[in-house]
Amino acid sequence: MKIVAVLLFTVSPVISVTINGNYSSFEPSPPETKLRYAMLDDVRLLANGLLQIGHGLKDFAVKTKRQMDDIFLKLNIFDQSFYELLQQTNAIKEEEKQLRKTTSRLQANNEEIKNLSLELNSKIKVLSQEKIQLQDKVWGLEEKLTKLFNIQPDEIQEHEEIVSLKNFGEKHANNLRYLLKVVQAQHAQFDKQQKQIQALEEKINNTGYQDDIQIAFPLKTDEAKKTHANTTARVQEYKNNATDCTWIYNRGEQSNGIYSIKPNRSKAFNVYCEMKTESSWTVIQNRVDGSLDFNQTWESYINGFGNLEGEFWLGLRKIHSIVDQADYILRIELEDWKANKRYIEYTLTMGGPETDYAICLTKITGNIASALPEQKEVKFSTKDHGNNTEGNTDCPDNYSGGWWHNECEETNLNGKYTTPTSKGKLERRKRGLYWKPHKGRSYLLKSTKLMLHPIEFENFD
Template sequence: MKRMNQTKKTVKPLLDIIRQLRNKLEQSETKEKQISELNSDLMEKYHEIVRIHETFIKEADLLNEYKNKVIKGENDLQLCQNKVDKSESEINSQQNIILKLKEQLTDKSTNLESCEVQLISVNSKLIQKDENIKIFSENIKNNTEHQKTLELELEKSKSILIKHEKDIQLCRSEINQLNTTSENIREEQKKYQLKLTENETKLSQSELDKLTPTTCISFGDYSGVNQLNVSGIGLFNVLCDSQLAGPGWIVIQQRVGGNESFNRDWATYRKGFGSFESDFFLGLEKLHRITSLQRFELYIHMIDGNGNTYNARYDDFKISDEDNGYVLSLGKFNGTIYDGMRYNENMKFSTFDHDNDKNDYDNCAAYFKSGWWYKSCSYCNLNAPYGPLLRWWDKSYKYIFNLKEVKMLIRPKKR
């Protein structure tokens, strides 16, 4: 635009000159030839000026086009600069992240070295475990063979048990007949006693005590709660059982419900606790007094989680007095399971507040949360909490019978 203005300014004076020359030519005829020549020259110059003007216009257009390109280039340059600034900030951020990663990598390298040391240790332990697994595999193979032998013995025991049950049924029918006869005899005795005078029938208290039962034998086939009178204790209730192994058994311990805690102190185990309808322990002092009267046998009835039934029988069960720690005596064993109680024989009773076991590291009663005749500690614990701890080991001490129900019963040993 500036060039166009300049062109106009340049052309205008020339036009003025042309007008003046024309005026002079009109006034001077003599100078017509010169004016004519000048006009022709001026016309040429005019055409040249017009061409120059057109050239200027084209150049101005080109200049505007270049200017627009320059402005666009500046805008593009500004955008590039913004991108460069953004890239620089991102690069700075990435460099900071790289520095942090380098620090973390250094820490990881240190941890990796530590892990490599631990890995070496773990590998050595794995090698040892592989060796142990081989040993365990051999033991499992032996146990499988042993289990097959036990299954055969169990089948034999079941057949013997079925025979015994038939014998028991025959005995019960005979006992029922005897009970009927006994009822008739009692009726005759009542009639006879009515005829006696008061002085003849009056007995001393000591004689009445002698007539009060000291075992469940006196109650025959009756299963339920009865009252005994034992010297040193007096009258107390017991649960009699005539179903599991014949008549006359006193239930001294029972695990059938899992509702009773056996994690009790010495005084509670001495006295006894629980309910005859669920779980209970008769009491150490009662057991001592009862087993001091005569020779008793112990019968243990067990049912595992799969419903399999086992029993263990000892022919001379006895508990010493409190001063000696209620030491356990068992006698000879017979049963359908391994003699697991033998490990506990001649041991004092232990509770969490009376540690009488031979374990130098732990209090077995506190660890297993139950009182028992622990040694170090036990291969069977019939007072343990319900679950994996209520168990009985087999002969190889590798297989565990997890128990669901347990009953311990005693009765006088037949002569």
């Protein structure tokens, strides 16, 4: 605008002089007029130069604005990437924190098991010395008896003191064998937890551990389908060879599913094998939704019932044929209606049909208090067979389902399947599926699983 005003101011006198002056074109122009024309040309030239500069500045401003927009866009992308990276870093730190907590807890458990093993080893040494002394005494008495029988074979009878000493020696020998089993089971558990700690420490120390943060490795969907499809083939492959699921696992099979096994002195039958990380378990009971009635007869509990791919009871006869081969661990996995999962493991000895398949348990490890009788033989009973409770009450009939009953209102994992009330508590009149520790309240259960695994003697020198 200023340039236009200057131009108008300069041109106006020139136009005025031209109009008011002499109209004769033959007269020469005075010097003043030439000067004014020269100034007008200079102004025009200046105006054109300024206009070009204005256009250049405009183009520069537009180009600069585009560059600034690109810079702001890149800054926004950088801010978003930085925020996502910060979130991932926080998640990794939290996972590392959880791993360190798990490692600390496992180390504490290992120390406890180690101390317990040392204590049991010292007790075994003492009992071994007592056993040796008793055996020496028994051998001395046997030699004396042999001499007496040689002298008076028709008149000599075993003295009550001798019989008592023999029984005492046999009792101590049985106690020693039982304690040895417990120590061996705890030693195996100690080695397993030690491996878990080493694996966790490797994950923590590994810079790329965030890509593999899962500790458990569940069976993939396609592998599960493949396992189900090839069940018949596997049954044929291991028929008359496998003694339990651990035998199958040690031959390289690591997929969950149904397999055929043939324990010693038994016919072949199918079982469900659950393959965990570095271990395998033979499932003997499974309850998940209450679709199967467990209030069955004695004959049904002996032979087994249900579907191995759903809810089932393997059968007392089959369970005994497995346990009778070696020393086994009984693992019980529990889940309540709030999705809390717990487990507990016992050493297990089991009698045959002449003892009503009585069991004797000793807790090894777990993250829940024991709710089953320990170091005491308890017989199995159903609504139509056996009545083994101390209160002389028919527990299988009143509380629904066959079990190793010691007292009524104890834990019964074959009891009636019930759902919790609106307050989440167990209704007493329903006598449901629950876990009741010796001290504390009962836990109403949504699912249970009982599994067997042999004690690994190769871990001991």
